[in-house]
Amino acid sequence: MGARTGQDYLDSIRKNQPEVYFNGVRIEDITTHPAFTGPIETIMDQYDLQHDPRMRDICLYESPTTGDLVSTSFMVAKSREDVVKKRRHFKVRADQHFGLMGRVPDFMNAFVLAWNFQADHYAKTNAKYGENARRYYEYCRENDLFLTHVLVNPQIDRSRTSANQEDPYLHLGRVRETEDGIIVRGAKMLGTMAALTEELLVTPFGGVAPGDDAYALVFAIPSNTKGVKFICRESFSPGDRAHFDHPLSTRFEEMDCVAVFDDVLVPWDRIVVDGSPGSAAVVNGSPLDPRSSVIVQTSSRQLASLELLCGVAQRVSEAIGITGFLHIQEKLGQMLVQLEQVKTAYFAADAMAVEGPDGDWIPYMGGVMASHFQAGAIHTQFVDIIHTLAGGGFFYAPSKGDFDNVELRGYIDKYVRGAPGHSAEERVSLFKLAWDLTGDAFGQRVRQYVKFYSGDPVRNVAGLYLGYDKRELSKVVDRALTGRSAPVPVAPATIAPPAPPPEAEKALTLSYPAASHPTAPAVGRG
Incomplete structure (x- = not known):
């Protein structure tokens, strides 16, 4: 199919409606509800933008498998010119919504490109999971789908790990496996724009605690999968507002949702990490690839x-x-x-x-x-x-x-x-x-x-410090201590290729109170 138009997206979401609840009522047709017409029009504009004659060469490239024109956000850069093209593509799309929408199609396109790069990592536990990751990236690329993700567990009792909650399925977890896939139950937040998407990607964010293997789930399913429900927050842009009075919110309101999984079947070919023993190590060992x-x-x-x-x-x-x-x-x-x-x-x-x-x-x-x-x-x-x-x-x-x-x-x-x-x-x-x-x-x-776009800002900066290669900074101090005899280094003409990152000095502290760590998983395969 290749790169879609806004009308293609509208026809698809009208045909494949997710189960969405707004103000206590299930929405029968999301495409005509006044709280969603503004953002739907903006997403349509995002798709049409890539066909604008001024933007076409920036926003599209030829698929390596089908030859169709697809979104540049899926492209694997093979030259500096490709890197520049991707940057220009992202800026064009951000300028359309003034950077006010975090969950527009190009973000998740880049996110699933990371799956392509991480496929070998996911294949370590099961070869088919690595293949699933790579195949899903290609599926999204060739069909130009609109995705969102849910990463974070509900804020119920944050002093306890998932397995130690009062109900083992408050957080999304694995219930059992079947011949067709795995059954999952629980909830995730924060499904930004989930009500308007065609696909839902699930992955833990911020690490998985010891004993929480059953909650280390990475998969992607259609947003209208049976048992998936999206409960929307109050709208910050009621449909009766005039553009003159609210020029931004009438166009760019991003609805956030709680995603509830009521014994949802995840097919085997949609699974990347399955929540079996050892899954936490797989999730915790898969940082986002910068090539994405x-x-x-x-x-x-x-x-x-x-x-x-x-x-x-x-x-x-x-x-x-x-x-x-x-x-x-x-x-x-x-x-x-x-x-x-x-x-x-x-x-x-x-x-x-x-x-x-x-x-x-x-x-x-x-x-x-x-x-x-x-x-x-x-x-x-x-x-x-x-x-x-x-x-x-x-x-x-x-x-x-x-x-x-x-x-x-x-x-x-x-x-x-x-x-x-x-x-x-x-x-x-x-x-x-x-x-x-x-x-x-x-x-x-x-x-x-x-x-809070990328989680706890304190944790993020602390993580940067722990993972930063500080060896060159230490050498500067050594030169200062040595005195005149210390040789001055030759300034490089360009930055050196990234070296393998040093092993982190130690894990981030204060992730969970020690007393809350479970001694055995509360959720298993049965």
Whole structure:
């Protein structure tokens, strides 16, 4: 089939409806429900974008197996030009939604590309599982499917491992195996956009605790598989909102869901890790392969959102005539400093890319990973600056209905306008955009989502420290201690290919209280 259009996606999701519950009611047709029409249109735009004549050469490439044109996000980079093409592809798609949607198709495309690279690892316990991983990547590539994933266990009792919960199937776990596959039961969060997807990928995130092999499950199934239910949170963009009043949330609201698995059958050909004894070691030993460019996709989204935040701060300041004040210039300048640092790290990913021993090209991960781990803090800082710049102006913004009222319009044009050259409609539209982005429920969800996008930010940075190759830094200290006789190293012309990472000094601490570690699995194969 190859790269699809927006209409192809709409026809598919209408035909293959997941079991979705919203506000206590099962949705019969997700494609016509007012809470979902905006994001569905955005996903359709994502698919149509890859066929835009201006973007076609960036967003598509020829499938190595069928010759059909498929999404560039599935591509294995074989040259620096390929690395650049993938980066451009991710940025084009991020710019379409201003980096405000974390679960658009290209993210999961890169995620399943990682499965392709990790297939040999998954084959260690069973050769067919490695083949399943590779085949699933090709299936998604050739059919251009829209996926989401669920990674995290429900926050029920986080002081205990999965096997030690009061009910062994609160967290998604293996119940038994059958001739056709394995039966799984429990729940996972956070199914972002699950209600609008065609496929659901399951994998544990953050590691699997000792004794929790039965919860070390990695598989992918259709989102409408029997027994899978998605329970949606409250919408942050009710369908009756006007675009003028809510220009972002009406288009980019990403619904989050709890995924419930009610004795779901996972076929053998959809399993990558099956929850049998030893599965935890397989999951814990499978870090994301950098060749997949997942972090480059994520960084593209981060850069797009920071560009919007900086632009909004600038335009809001201009609209009310405050850009001449020194302290305002300092705040706007600080945002630009951060933006340029993120941008430099972002472009370094392909500028400093290297060819691996197998001929695959690897983007430089150091800079984008560092920016990624700072994304939450930078986003929060930018939001706080915009709130300071706008002050009470957020609440001095009539609605579209007020602008449409001929009796009020003259007063609004006179008293709600901005600095010279900025009409009331322009000033209000800018402030509504800023509030939707930073203050309304939609903006607050984005802020929280960015902060915890990759899990616990403390754990992430600690993990980077433990896994970082600190030997070169130690040599610098040795030279300083040695004195003049220490030879000065020759500065490299380019960055060296990545060496095998050193063994981590020790495991992350405080993952689970020691008293909660089980002595035996609570869930088995029976």
